[in-house]
Amino acid sequence: MQFNSSRPIQLRHARAINTLLLSLFSSCIFPMQSAIAEVQITVTGGEDRWSQRVNQEFAPRSKKALQTLELLAKNDYGVELGTRLPLVIAATLKASLPDDAEKNKVVYLEAGLSEIEIRERSLKQPLRQGVHLLIDELTKGNKKNLPDWFAFALADNIAANIIEGLQLSPLPSYANELPVVRPINLSEKKAAQKIAEQRRAILGEKVRLGIFQILQQQSGSNFHTRVRAYLQAFVEKDSNPEQVFNTQFGISQNTVFQQVAETVLANDKGEDDSKPARGVNQLDVSREPIEMQQAWAAFKQASKPRALAWSANGFWGLAENSPRIIDAALAVCHTKGGKNCRLLAIDDEVATYGGRSFVGVQMGDYNVENYTTTIEHEWLPIVRQAAAQFDRLVNDTLQVKLIRDATIYIGVGEDDYRQILINDMHVTPEQAELTAEVSGGLSGRDGKIALKFTGKQSREMQYSLAVKTTLHELTHELQKQIKNGNAGFNPPAWIKEGTANLIAYLLAPQMRINDSAAEPLRNWRVSARNWWRYENRTNLQPEDMIKINHPDWLKMMKEKRGNYQMADLMCIYLQAISGDDFLKKWVTYFQLSGVPRSNHSTAFEQAFGITESEFHADFKRWLAQL
Structure with missing residues (x-):
């Protein structure tokens, strides 16, 4: 035409x-x-x-x-x-x-x-x-x-x-x-x-x-x-x-x-945005209660990795030399009688100040593999840097921010990852088995996220996992926090997963890792397009993506149907026809998902200006020309 x-x-x-x-x-x-x-x-x-x-x-x-x-x-x-x-x-x-x-x-x-x-x-x-x-x-x-x-x-x-x-x-x-x-x-x-x-x-x-x-x-x-x-x-x-x-x-x-x-x-020199916004040594606690002054003095003497938790009623907990320092510090704080304990600092960074939500990162440490030390020394710091920049970037890009803290657990190997899913994220053993087999990350309830590193992954794959997957799973957490836990509707898997990828790839180039610009990731648009043109061996169609739940999604992953690639294409197209204010529309959609008695079809049309059925028909017309 x-x-x-x-x-x-x-x-x-x-x-x-x-x-x-x-x-x-x-x-x-x-x-x-x-x-x-x-x-x-x-x-x-x-x-x-x-x-x-x-x-x-x-x-x-x-x-x-x-x-x-x-x-x-x-x-x-x-x-x-x-x-x-x-x-x-x-x-x-x-x-x-x-x-x-x-x-x-x-x-x-x-x-x-x-x-x-x-x-x-x-x-x-x-x-x-x-x-x-x-x-x-x-x-x-x-x-x-x-x-x-x-x-x-x-x-x-x-x-x-x-x-x-x-x-x-x-x-x-x-x-x-x-x-x-x-x-x-x-x-x-x-x-x-x-x-x-x-x-x-x-x-x-x-x-x-x-x-x-x-x-x-x-x-x-x-x-x-x-x-x-x-x-x-x-x-x-x-x-x-x-x-x-x-x-x-x-x-x-x-x-x-x-x-x-x-x-x-x-x-062309650029600035380093990866360093902590506020360091431990920059904090003046001389006017704080004596208990907090004591806590900070003890924390500064502790060995790294170290974490400090603080409660509103004046109790604190300190952990050091532990792969699970965040959980350990919170546990000590609660044991002492602390109520609503929150992470206050980790290593050299102040975690809680000025209304800033904090994303903690720690090892799973259920099963220690030969390469656990390598992951802990090389990739845990990268995940921490990506997580630390997420809230600022989404605030700059989408004008929204995390309103609650989150914790990322790094699993080393499938067994370690599975134990995190079961013990920390309360996933059923059956679902944890399948999830551990087919996925590299999961965002669960209560702000808990898991990542899976293995010894078989290439360096490129591990870098993508540390940066892109971290951003992807944090976007899922953002989706839930925008909805704010209210009773509305559960958005379809394709729009949750596809836009999590879209936003992760949008944010990743803005990252600074180890004082330098983040390494480039693969062109996700071209990857998704090539999958449709050359690699869709199970003939997955757009209609197959409608009304599938999380177990169905995992099953499709196990069968290598290409559901992530199809979701990517659907969200690429949705962004393309939505115009320059797509991100604003995306936020509106997830806000509507938390409105009581709301439904997906009405929210979709209200946010994106097109009915769901019209979008699917139009997407198929475009896909035929791809």
């Missing part, structure tokens, strides 16, 4: 910037052609709501952006681009393309792309292509004589300025940069290379934009006039690039590189 519609720094930094610029161009080159048909935006897709959204919302702004480029090219550069900028936007992978569509002029806007990815594909990419056509025209085919970085930096700059002029809604702080993802089905070495390439590409664009910000400041209102003269100078094959640059812009290339290097290096 088609729808038409500024202080100098060391020179070595300048050389590094130049090297970086040169290393990034091979992945950005667009084929240049001299005779292309008249500008036209063609949208092709299916009968689904996503295709309609692409046609009604994204295609018009692509057309406006290209029209702006045409005017700029004509008015400031004397070049007519009108017949050279056709664009085909495909809303689905199976969308039929016009017979005359050129491969490099087709943009695929798949459901599940973030807004910044959509802007990259539907705005930046065609605008860059247009600028390269402009450069080719002005240099009379001698573009190769230009310094390699200049053409790409100019394309980035003009595209960025045109997009800014569209006055689109600001990008959310948690998704204002292209995501870096771990490639699928590659060795660890090759995956690391691809990740490094993605990061260099992001840094490279920042550098290129920085260069032209300096040139614009240097040139003022004559910027485009100087760029035009600079490009036309290369009609002569023997032009000296550095001399032409100095003449037109009144500044040397090396000076520009030095200035932008300083700016980029200064802004």
Whole structure:
């Protein structure tokens, strides 16, 4: 279906910037052609709501952006681009393309792309292509004589300025940069290379934009006039690039590189958000009751791992050198006569202050395996860092927060995990047996969560478990806390599990682990799509996901039906058709699930603006085009 519609720094930094610029161009080159048909935006897709959204919302702004480029090219550069900028936007992978569509002029806007990815594909990419056509025209085919970085930096700059002029809604702080993802089905070495390439590409664009910000400041209102003269100078094959640059812009290339290097290096350091918000040694208890002062003095002398619990009636409990320090400290506090004991501190972090909910992490320690020490030393700290940042991130991203504490138990091996399920989470032995076999994590009642590490897991899998699964299970806890335990309805498994994954993958890139940005995770959208296209061996269908309970879900996992992947696809699509305020709608839905006498169908329509039956029918139409 088609729808038409500024202080100098060391020179070595300048050389590094130049090297970086040169290393990034091979992945950005667009084929240049001299005779292309008249500008036209063609949208092709299916009968689904996503295709309609692409046609009604994204295609018009692509057309406006290209029209702006045409005017700029004509008015400031004397070049007519009108017949050279056709664009085909495909809303689905199976969308039929016009017979005359050129491969490099087709943009695929798949459901599940973030807004910044959509802007990259539907705005930046065609605008860059247009600028390269402009450069080719002005240099009379001698573009190769230009310094390699200049053409790409100019394309980035003009595209960025045109997009800014569209006055689109600001990008959310948690998704204002292209995501870096771990490639699928590659060795660890090759995956690391691809990740490094993605990061260099992001840094490279920042550098290129920085260069032209300096040139614009240097040139003022004559910027485009100087760029035009600079490009036309290369009609002569023997032009000296550095001399032409100095003449037109009144500044040397090396000076520009030095200035932008300083700016980029200064802004790309980032901050460490993984450290405790308030440390034990920062706390002043001199004005607190004598009992609390004694508790803190004892706690600071204790060996790590250590935990301190405190009760409202003045009793406290201390535990040290125990894998289950949280439970041990709470137990001592209760034994002494404490009422409503809460965790006050763990290791070097203050747990309870300013209304902040705390997520404690401790080992299960029912069965000790050969690799228990490795898990405790390597992965328990990662889980703690992810858990410690969860509440801040969901508050920044969803404007909600945990209202009660939670505890994560790390099981090492299937037996240890099973014992946590039975003894700490009060799961029946029968259900614990199946859960321990098929799952890697579980969020139970009373804020208790279990994770399962094993010696057979790869490092990538263990990292994903420590970060993504931690966030996934904490999202389940958030779902329950938003509902606030009230009698309403139990949301279907697909929306609980799918959105837990969605939010986990949304939060994970914002994490800082061990003072650095979190390692990239796999592209969950592509993984789910590939499962549907190539790996759905049991022919699971969307209707199979309706009205299944938790035991059914576990059974499907055991049978490897792909229920998580189907839930992911359903929630990817729900997010795509819900628009920019999907997360707000998601919170509303789970709030409604706690309203007495409410039901899922009514809440679904009220929150997402579509009936459940309409969504399922529309999802199937989209899935057929995937």
